[in-house]
Every structure is written in structure tokens, then in C-alpha cells.
Amino acid sequence: MNVIGRLTRNAEVRNLPKDKKVVNFSIATNDNYRNKQGEKIEQTTYFECSYWISEKVADFLTKGTLVELNGRAYATAWIGKDGEPHAGMNFHTSQIKIHGGGKKNENTTVKSQHKAEEAKPKSNENNSDKDDDLPF
Numbered sequence: 001m002n003v004i005g006r007l008t009r010n011a012e013v014r015n016l017p018k019d020k021k022v023v024n025f026s027i028a029t030n031d032n033y034r035n036k037q038g039e040k041i042e043q044t045t046y047f048e049c050s051y052w053i054s055e056k057v058a059d060f061l062t063k064g065t066l067v068e069l070n071g072r073a074y075a076t077a078w079i080g081k082d083g084e085p086h087a088g089m090n091f092h093t094s095q096i097k098i099h100g101g102g103k104k105n106e107n108t109t110v111k112s113q114h115k116a117e118e119a120k121p122k123s124n125e126n127n128s129d130k131d132d133d134l135p136f
Helices: 055-060
Strands: 002-007 012-016 022-032 039-053 066-079 083-102 110-114
Touching: 012 055, 022 055, 039 066, 055 083
Parallel strands: 039 083
Antiparallel strands: 002 022, 002 066, 012 022, 022 039, 066 083, 083 110
């Protein structure tokens, strides 16, 4: 399943037992349509997302960034501390394509895939020879 939306907050990396890490973030998706009466309806759906492959992608996931996610969506329900029922949509992310728009990564595209080495910005291949001359 593919989902496209904007991050509602900066991504957070959580350390788990056995040296595992997970990146958590939230996105909002918008759906616009007209009902039978011809009225324009705007519907927003929020997804709590997790990504287990590489924590380095968190540097690119800032509030407002437009992302395209591939993975599995599922609904959750629970009873809160207040005793009231709650529901939410979660998304277990297997691939992230970042289209930019956030504060840190304006116009940066990063593509991370399951079994990919690490997420990194696209490099300019013409500059690869110049890196050898750098003093650091």
C-alpha cells in the first residue's frame, strides 16, 4: 500500500533492546471529494508510522516534509487512562521516498528501501573527483 502525506512532527529515533532502533513519525494525508449534494469535502487521515531499517533517515524527516510511503496500514483501538475508547491508524513502513518541503531538506530526495544499505541524499557524481583533493 502507498500513502502520500506530510509529516506532522519531526521524526524520533527510539533505542530498543538488543541494539535495535526504530524511527517513529506521524503523517497527515488529505482526501478531497464532492458529496451527493455537490459540497466539497476535505478529509484528513493521520498515520503513526514506524520504520525499522535505518535510523539515519530520521535526519531527513522533519515537520512539513512531503513523503511517499510503501508498507502496511493497520488500525488500532485501546482504552485510554481516562477510560475512554480511542482509535488510530498505524503504518509499518518498508520504503520511504522523500519529496522535500521540510525545514532541513528543502528539495532533497532520499529513497530508502528494505534491505538498502543506508539512506543518503543523492550525490552529484561530477563532484566525486573533487572529494579526493579535500584536506579532511
